[in-house]
Amino acid sequence: MRELRQSGAGDGLHSSVSAIPSVREMCFWRCGILGKRKGSHLVGIEGNPDHPMNQGRLCARGLAGTRLLYDPDRLKHPLVRVGQRGEGRWRQASWPEALDRVAEGLDKTLQDYSASGIAYFPHGASARYFKVLMNHLGINIYSSASFGQCRGPRDTGYKLTFGTSPGAPERTDYEHADAILLTGSHIGENVHTSHVRGFIRAISRGAELIVVDPRYSVAASKAHLWLPIRPGTDIAFLLAVMRYLIEHGLYDCEFVDNHCVGFDALKQAVAHATPQWAAAITDLPPDKIVEAASILGRARPRTVIHPGRFSAWYGNDTQRSRALAILTALLGAWGRKGGVFLPSPVDIGKLCCDLDNHQDFEEDFGPPRRHPFIDEGYPYQGVLRASLEDTDNPIKLWFIYGTNLLHSMPSPQRTVEALKKLDYVFMVDVLPTEPALYADVILPEAIYLERYDVPITVRHAKRPFVALRQPVTEALHDVRDPYWIAKQLAQRLRVQDCLQCDSLEQAIDRQFEKAGTRLAKVSRSGLIVGTGKPYFSPDRPIRFRTPSGKVELYSHRLAAAGLDPLPRYKPIPPPPEGFLRLVNGRSPYHTFTRTMNNQWLTEMDPVNSVWVNDQIAASVNLSNGVEVMLENQDGVRVGPVPVKVTPGIRPDIVFLPHGWGQNAPALSRAHHKGASDNRLMTAFAEDPETGATGLRVNFVRLVHNGRILNFPGLETFGIAPEPEMVAEPVPFATVIPEEEIHEEEWEEDWGEIPEEGC
Ligand SMILES: Nc1nc2c(c(=O)[nH]1)N[C@H]1C(S)=C(S)[C@@H](COP(=O)(O)OP(=O)(O)OC[C@H]3O[C@@H](n4cnc5c(=O)[nH]c(N)nc54)[C@H](O)[C@@H]3O)O[C@H]1N2
Ligand SMILES: Nc1nc2c(c(=O)[nH]1)N[C@H]1C(S)=C(S)[C@@H](COP(=O)(O)OP(=O)(O)OC[C@H]3O[C@@H](n4cnc5c(=O)[nH]c(N)nc54)[C@H](O)[C@@H]3O)O[C@H]1N2
Ligand SMILES: [Mo]
Numbered sequence: 001m002r003e004l005r006q007s008g009a010g011d012g013l014h015s016s017v018s019a020i021p022s023v024r025e026m027c028f029w030r031c032g033i034l035g036k037r038k039g040s041h042l043v044g045i046e047g048n049p050d051h052p053m054n055q056g057r058l059c060a061r062g063l064a065g066t067r068l069l070y071d072p073d074r075l076k077h078p079l080v081r082v083g084q085r086g087e088g089r090w091r092q093a094s095w096p097e098a099l100d101r102v103a104e105g106l107d108k109t110l111q112d113y114s115a116s117g118i119a120y121f122p123h124g125a126s127a128r129y130f131k132v133l134m135n136h137l138g139i140n141i142y143s144s145a146s147f148g149q150c151r152g153p154r155d156t157g158y159k160l161t162f163g164t165s166p167g168a169p170e171r172t173d174y175e176h177a178d179a180i181l182l183t184g185s186h187i188g189e190n191v192h193t194s195h196v197r198g199f200i201r202a203i204s205r206g207a208e209l210i211v212v213d214p215r216y217s218v219a220a221s222k223a224h225l226w227l228p229i230r231p232g233t234d235i236a237f238l239l240a241v242m243r244y245l246i247e248h249g250l251y252d253c254e255f256v257d258n259h260c261v262g263f264d265a266l267k268q269a270v271a272h273a274t275p276q277w278a279a280a281i282t283d284l285p286p287d288k289i290v291e292a293a294s295i296l297g298r299a300r301p302r303t304v305i306h307p308g309r310f311s312a313w314y315g316n317d318t319q320r321s322r323a324l325a326i327l328t329a330l331l332g333a334w335g336r337k338g339g340v341f342l343p344s345p346v347d348i349g350k351l352c353c354d355l356d357n358h359q360d361f362e363e364d365f366g367p368p369r370r371h372p373f374i375d376e377g378y379p380y381q382g383v384l385r386a387s388l389e390d391t392d393n394p395i396k397l398w399f400i401y402g403t404n405l406l407h408s409m410p411s412p413q414r415t416v417e418a419l420k421k422l423d424y425v426f427m428v429d430v431l432p433t434e435p436a437l438y439a440d441v442i443l444p445e446a447i448y449l450e451r452y453d454v455p456i457t458v459r460h461a462k463r464p465f466v467a468l469r470q471p472v473t474e475a476l477h478d479v480r481d482p483y484w485i486a487k488q489l490a491q492r493l494r495v496q497d498c499l500q501c502d503s504l505e506q507a508i509d510r511q512f513e514k515a516g517t518r519l520a521k522v523s524r525s526g527l528i529v530g531t532g533k534p535y536f537s538p539d540r541p542i543r544f545r546t547p548s549g550k551v552e553l554y555s556h557r558l559a560a561a562g563l564d565p566l567p568r569y570k571p572i573p574p575p576p577e578g579f580l581r582l583v584n585g586r587s588p589y590h591t592f593t594r595t596m597n598n599q600w601l602t603e604m605d606p607v608n609s610v611w612v613n614d615q616i617a618a619s620v621n622l623s624n625g626v627e628v629m630l631e632n633q634d635g636v637r638v639g640p641v642p643v644k645v646t647p648g649i650r651p652d653i654v655f656l657p658h659g660w661g662q663n664a665p666a667l668s669r670a671h672h673k674g675a676s677d678n679r680l681m682t683a684f685a686e687d688p689e690t691g692a693t694g695l696r697v698n699f700v701r702l703v704h705n706g707r708i709l710n711f712p713g714l715e716t717f718g719i720a721p722e723p724e725m726v727a728e729p730v731p732f733a734t735v736i737p738e739e740e741i742h743e744e745e746w747e748e749d750w751g752e753i754p755e756e757g758c
Helices: 065-069 095-113 127-136 145-162 193-205 234-247 253-259 263-269 275-282 286-299 317-330 380-388 412-421 434-438 482-492 504-514 519-525 556-560 599-604 614-619
Strands: 002-004 017-023 032-038 041-047 079-081 090-092 118-122 179-183 208-212 225-227 303-305 397-401 424-429 441-444 456-458 465-467 527-529 580-585 610-613 627-632 637-646 653-657 699-704
Touching: 017 519, 041 065, 065 599, 079 095, 095 118, 095 397, 095 424, 095 441, 095 482, 118 127, 118 380, 127 397, 127 482, 145 317, 145 380, 179 193, 179 234, 179 286, 179 317, 208 286, 225 286, 234 263, 234 275, 234 286, 234 317, 253 317, 275 286, 286 303, 303 317, 380 412, 412 434, 424 434, 482 504, 504 519, 519 527, 610 614, 614 637, 637 699
Parallel strands: 118 397, 179 208, 179 303, 208 225, 397 424, 424 441, 580 653, 610 637
Antiparallel strands: 002 017, 017 032, 032 041, 079 090, 079 441, 456 465, 465 527, 580 699, 610 653, 627 637, 627 699
């Protein structure tokens, strides 16, 4: 702890304030903070100026952490359900009673149904300890919103191409970029402080920005070129850009020759993708597609082709991510200045990896995966099926850790059915969110300001670092840290060896000891900072973690699995007549559902509104601010929600920021505020590679005063239907010579750590 004497602060409040460095969890960017205390009272949170990422800055959410700490609606002690599931009636319980109940439920289900009867839902850094526990109980069916409903397809597309994911935080070298391409990626609404800052600096420096987005996003408002693309057609746009680069020699020949395989097959696969072909599909002018390609080609390799983050869009998502990755390679931007950083093999210890005493499983039981490239858990829809239907291996117990299943997983109506049918529902959270209504036992966790946590390791940065999360205040209520909870359960379930330390503090001290330091030493600054090697250099051998050891423009792994080895454009179903496509995104003031009860943040952004194109609105006499209900293709209605009438959105979509519309009576500010995008997501499109659920395949119509608003056909608004695909798809050539494939060497390189959360 360090003393901060505030100059001129003689008002008593600030006269002697101590500051403890830690890491926030208001979102998963995990900026460095200083918890400012007066006596034992936390009086404020500031950005940690020494933190390599945020360098003292914080966004609204970071600053509002104290409002989570002092939220009167917080979970303050263990609760046991007394009413029916869904009723939301609980009684206070002691920790021993609550833990006994959870352990008994786990034990009984293990005995009656084996480990395949249990599913768990982990999200966030501290989920690690529960993963260790579950692993030791033999339970391996888990599903994370951070994979199947977020970055799964993106990570997979990049791993298939470069052998590694683009990382979280994303490794974009804005500092040196001359051109930036965003497809989606609504940076500015999607707020990750240092990322936004780097982005703003780059465009202030004159980097040319191309934003492909059907909506005039904050980023689009800063762009040289805004391309309001027809939703779901990004692959066609990207193929046309690649064809243009190849045809005009605007790609990085040296990088491609030396480091890539499958260039000829790529060239063949994009041969048909003329600007005119792509223009008809994407509803963009052909000359703008050419302009985008020329900007990127001229700037190569100093081009940030943003990999995106939320990538569960339309069910063609791994392939779209592959197209982004391949474009990055064509421009020679991987591991190059102004492109994408490499992870740094820095000597700061393998902190996270060797924490777990993992056992390996011979058998892979549970619901069938069917998706060859899902490398984190199971697709949610599989878990749901095994929980709802009478199968040979039914799931009977859900353990929910730090995830709001009813708002982050599609088909929430089926989720409710499952939550009612299961034998047991247990939950660890900090707030009584909607799933709590169905939980038999709720274990209240200490919030991030009150606990230690798995140290956060970021290797793929210019200044790689380990940041310590440590308590900046005593726990205010009868809450516990995740290690303690997991260990108590482990003891009751006779697997206490899996978590061998007495406390979380000791566990972290042991980790640091392995890295050649101690917790007491690190806790003063809260940081270990290394020196990165983010670019390729002559002394750094280039071997990609792919089977061929090269960048795989053509993926033989995809081909072997019967999937497209190169991205191919396939149309997605258009909106049915009278409906508009529902597109989701972020409010800059909120993180998902988790901040919807925060006093300060709800004062700044109390309720979401639905963006509707001005011509559509005019055609049905709808004016700005009028409240409507949204009804989806399956008759599900949400709202009322105010309309934001704007020319800044294509006529064929509506945009609804995510996180609102919770049915959570115990959350006084969040309850029934705004409209839930997720409730309308009764349909999803499955990504064949990963099983991720594309969410933007739902459609809505607007209902005002009980009347459905019928607008004219989309042609009236200048939107021509997408041309029918008449030609048979040309088969891809098989191109990788056998001798180049070294599958056995694929695994190891820089000891990249698994990512927790998104
Ligand atoms: N404030 C805030 N910031 C956050 C978060 C938060 O909760 N709050 N969450 C963080 C997390 S975990 C994630 S994953 C990210 C998510 O944020 P992003 O990764 O930026 O999400 P995207 O879906 O790429 O971007 C949304 C944009 O995609 C556009 N879009 C919709 N359909 C299409 C299409 O077919 N093609 C194209 N090119 N664009 C389309 C929408 O109009 C919208 O502007 O945000 C992160 N940052
Ligand atoms: N419809 C729809 N679905 C989506 C998205 C969308 O935009 N629309 N976005 C997707 C994306 S990109 C992501 S990353 C996921 C996010 O999905 P989730 O992780 O489910 O995100 P939240 O809604 O913030 O729910 C987090 C839960 O964790 C609790 N929590 C907060 N802090 C702590 C803590 O310290 N400990 C514990 N134990 N619990 C805590 C919160 O109270 C809340 O109940 O959702 C995905 N699903
Ligand atoms: Mo995410």
